[in-house]
Amino acid sequence: MADEEKKSGGLIKYLLIGIGVLSIMILSSVVSIYTYKTMMDKKEAAAENPETTVKDKIDFEEFSIYPLDPKEKGTTKFKFTAEVNDTKVKNYLTTKKATVRDNITRKMMLFKIQDLKQAYQSCELHTAIKKELNDIIGDNIKEESSLLGLGVKKKFLAVNVSIYDFTTIIPE
Numbered sequence: 492m493a494d495e496e497k498k499s500g501g502l503i504k505y506l507l508i509g510i511g512v513l514s515i516m517i518l519s520s521v522v523s524i525y526t527y528k529t530m531m532d533k534k535e536a537a538a539e540n541p542e543t544t545v546k547d548k549i550d551f552e553e554f555s556i557y558p559l560d561p562k563e564k565g566t567t568k569f570k571f572t573a574e575v576n577d578t579k580v581k582n583y584l585t586t587k588k589a590t591v592r593d594n595i596t597r598k599m600m601l602f603k604i605q606d607l608k609q610a611y612q613s614c615e616l617h618t619a620i621k622k623e624l625n626d627i628i629g630d631n632i633k634e635e636s637s638l639l640g641l642g643v644k645k646k647f648l649a650v651n652v653s654i655y656d657f658t659t660i661i662p663e
Contacts, residue, residue, distance in 0.1 A: 543576065543648075543650050544576060545574040545575070545576065545650050546575065546578060547580070547581040548572050548573065548575070548581070549572070549573050549580075549584050550570070551570060551588065551592070552570065553569070553570050553656070554569055554570070554571075554592065554595060554596060554599075555567075555568050556599045556600060556607065558600060558602070558603060558604055559600045559601060560603065563603055564662050565604045565659065565661035566604075566659070566660045567604055567608070567657075567658070568656070568657075568659075569611070569654050569655070569656055569658070570654070571652055571655070572653045573620075573621070573624055573649045573651070573652050574650045574653070575648065575649050575650060576647065576648050576650050577647055579632050579634075580628060580647045580648065583628065584624065584627070584628070587627055590627060591623070591627060594623055598623065608659050611654060611657050616654060617653070617654055620652045620654070621650075621652045624649035625648055625649050628647055628648065628649065632647045
């Protein structure tokens with residue numbers, strides 16, 4: 492009987508050790524899942540709201556747009572300011588002012604003067620210029636990464652565009 496008690500005591504001891512190890516594994520799994528979900532929620536929140544705080548501004552000189560259609564006479568002139576979310580964006584766009592001028596002018600030359608005026612009044616022109624600036628910025632600005640490459644990658648953007656001195660001149 493003593494042998495039987497030793498066997499049952501040893502069995503209970505191994506059973507308790509097994510339950511303890513299993514409990515630790517379950518607990519660590521729960522903690523890991525919670526940590527993963529928390530990190531993913533933070534990452535999604537950062538992706539949904541990519542640094543829309545304005546850090547700097549860049550001014551662009553006057554644009555003169557002449558329509559490509561030879562039947563239409565006239566000119567559209569305007570200046571704009573782009574608000575950006577980092578000084579790196581301002582520095583980059585400063586070096587790319589000729590590209591910005593060329594891209595925006597080429598796209599707007601395709602429209603009639605009246606259409607440009609309507610787009611300005613409905614703020615579609617603001618949105619189109621902001622989109623063009625963000626296309627030019629793209630992934631061209633590099634950010635120094637941390638030692639281990641951890642953290643959320645910052646998205647460099649033109650946050651807002653303000654157009655001023657907008658005039659259309661149509662000769663009669």
